[in-house]
Amino acid sequence: MSKIEPFAENIFVTRPVFPKIEEVTEKLRDIWTAKWLTNNGPQHYMLERDLEQYLKVPCLSLFNNGTIALMVAVQSLRLQGEVITTPFTFAATPHVLSWNNIKPIFCDVDEETMNIDADKIESMITPKTTAILAVHVFGTPCNVEKIQQVADAYGLKVIYDAAHAFGVEIDGKGIGNFGDISMFSFHATKIYHTVEGGALVHGDKNLKHRIDLLKNFGIKNEDEVVMTGINGKLDEVRAAIGRIMLNYVDGERAKRRALHQIYDEELGDVDGIKLMPKCAENVNLNYQYYVIRIDENIFGKSRDEVYTELKKFNVYARKYFHPLCSEFTCYRQLNSSHVENLPVANVIGKQVLSLPMYGDLTAEDVRKICTIIKEFKN
DSSP states (O other), X not given: OOOOOOOSSOEESOOOOOOOHHHHHHHHHHHHHHTOOSSSOHHXXXXXXXXXXXXXXXXXXXXXXHHHHHHHHHHHTTOOSEEEEOSSSOTHHHHHHHHTTOEEEEOOBOTTTOSBOTTTSGGGOOTTEEEEEEEOGGGOOOOHHHHHHHHHHHTOEEEEEOTTOTTOEXXXXXXXXXXSEEEEEOOTTSSSOSSSOEEEEESOHHHHHHHHHHTBTTEEETTEEOSOOOBOOOOHHHHHHHHHHTTTHHHHHHHHHHHHHHHHHHHTTOTTEEOOOOOOTTEEOOXXXXXXXXXXXXXXXXXXXXXXXXXXXXXXXXXXXXXOGGGSTTTTTSGGGSGGGOHHHHHHTTTEEEEOOXXXXXXXXXXXXXXXXXXXOO
8 A cells, every 4th residue: 555645735746837917918909909800910910029039930820720730741742542640649630631532641760769760761752642641759859860861862852740849959950841841739738838829830921822722711902812721720819829838838948857857757767668769969958748659568567557547546647649540440451451451559558658748847847757657667
């Protein structure tokens, strides 16, 4: 029987960063004065410029959420046929392909980074392949050089789902500068948010024009609708909150980095627990998540058992990403979804546990969570 007392309040896997209410009120006054609530108002325009500067990217288009943004990314590049992607991701990644009448082809993942295995992509290419849709899982950058080499060799487009990678850099270069288009999610659970929102970034002014038409019904002007678009616009209220939240990102990032270090110190020597992958020194991470992998054969308990036991202490971790997308009923019939084609992903999918990570956690909270986990070990 454990002598550790449960937390008095629930500790969830994350908690939204809230700005000061006074700052929001001030921005709302500006919106009320301008009498402009949506359709590319001043807050929207200023946030696009602010984010281009922060993310170090040449072109950025705001959206009402990341999924719609990713759907438009696929549409804007006129993709069709098949697109190679990863099974170890959030459901939105393959869903945007299906919504564009494209067949997702699942490629296995790298053992260390848990990203799509760049060395296996080439073997998945067929005459129907038009693109690679890769994910910077948990903010760890993909092997962008290898992926681009493969894409260039076969004339493929590259889209990055960078939902987890806000502010991540490689050699000081914003992560959104790789590939043809990158998508960022500004959902409330992310380290930077607009309550709900997203963006597409790229380096082509002409592509931005097409993207901005697609996100606004294809309306060119009062008299012309030039393509079949969708409603993907971000409103002024959320854009204003996004402008405020940019002032909080660096502080939140620093807090989470300190908590990462404590998790590393406390769990680094526990047999059967593998810590988040360590990136090269030229990579600047955002520390949005803290993820461990639990090897049942060594640790003595499975990931699912640890997940369940933690709840008894009011700690609510998450099994990101379980089940694999390849296990969904809408995709399991695909040849690329077969277990024998995804051996690494199917192991990782049963091991990964995302632990609580947000700036309001204290060092003592993290140490207690680690003590609880270590007590589970047989």
